[in-house]
Amino acid sequence: MIAGPERTPLPRAFFDRPVLEVAPDLLGRTLVRSSPDGPVELRLTEVEAYDGANDPGSHAFRGRTARNGVMFGPPGHAYVYFTYGMWHCLNLVCGPEGRASGVLLRAGEIQVGAELARKRRISARNDMELAKGPARLATALDIDRDLDGTDVCTAPGAPLSVLTGTPVAPDLVRSGPRTGVGGEGAPHPWRFWISDDPTVSPYRPHQPRRRAT
DNA sequence: CAGTCGATTCACT
DNA sequence: GTGAATCGACTGA
Numbered sequence: 001m002i003a004g005p006e007r008t009p010l011p012r013a014f015f016d017r018p019v020l021e022v023a024p025d026l027l028g029r030t031l032v033r034s035s036p037d038g039p040v041e042l043r044l045t046e047v048e049a050y051d052g053a054n055d056p057g058s059h060a061f062r063g064r065t066a067r068n069g070v071m072f073g074p075p076g077h078a079y080v081y082f083t084y085g086m087w088h089c090l091n092l093v094c095g096p097e098g099r100a101s102g103v104l105l106r107a108g109e110i111q112v113g114a115e116l117a118r119k120r121r122i123s124a125r126n127d128m129e130l131a132k133g134p135a136r137l138a139t140a141l142d143i144d145r146d147l148d149g150t151d152v153c154t155a156p157g158a159p160l161s162v163l164t165g166t167p168v169a170p171d172l173v174r175s176g177p178r179t180g181v182g183g184e185g186a187p188h189p190w191r192f193w194i195s196d197d198p199t200v201s202p203y204r205p206h207q208p209r210r211r212a213t
Numbered sequence: 214c215a216g217t218c219g220a221t222t223c224a225c226t
Numbered sequence: 227g228t229g230a231a232t233c234g235a236c237t238g239a
Contacts, residue, residue: 085232135221
């Protein structure tokens with residue numbers, strides 16, 4: 001089997017750039033998850049940039065903790081966090097090392113392993129919903145904290161890889177405020193998606209949770 | 214150590 | 227559109 005250029009892993013230098021440069025450049029790339037159950041691959045259609053200690057919306061805003069430590073390490077690695085007691089979300093660490101920036105992978109179009117993804121995403125009503133949203137994406141790919149810190153600059157077959165894929169033409173890239181991010185971080189148009197793509201998740205403004213009784 | 218909340222999703226009205 | 231689910235991380239006392 002011949003591996004075309006689009007099957008080449010993105011080099012570490014790709015991620016070792018400012019996150020606002022990397023984030024839109026990830027659209028159209030191929031994310032490969034190889035688990036014991038088999039491979040699932042998707043084409044990235046929606047991402048969000050988080051710019052480390054400078055960014056009030058970032059987990060790294062208040063400094064390094066046990067959870068976010070990977071973001072302070074070298075670029076090209078996965079930062080996986082657990083939230084709402086139920087869900088995981090996947091980020092890719094960007095450069096320069098120590099800045100603690102990352103890209104949240106919010107949505108994608110499943111291209112390989114749809115049958116497996118459907119088993120993991122029972123509630124999905126159609127294939128376009130399999131990875132429409134960051135926690136759905138992580139569920140479809142069976143991603144959890146075990147993958148925190150995983151190198152993604154790897155050939156397909158490794159647990160997690162990002163391949164060159166087919167980069168999206170710049171005129172098809174849209175940007176807007178980040179989903180669910182409030183406060184000082186809200187105004188930044190650091191969410192990027194592919195224009196008119198049906199797998200992109202709907203925008204939802206930040207909503208503070210009601211107080212428990 | 215208790216209180217609060219989250220880079221969300223789903224079922225239901 | 228509204229509210230519940232569910233728990234680890236973080237905060238401040």
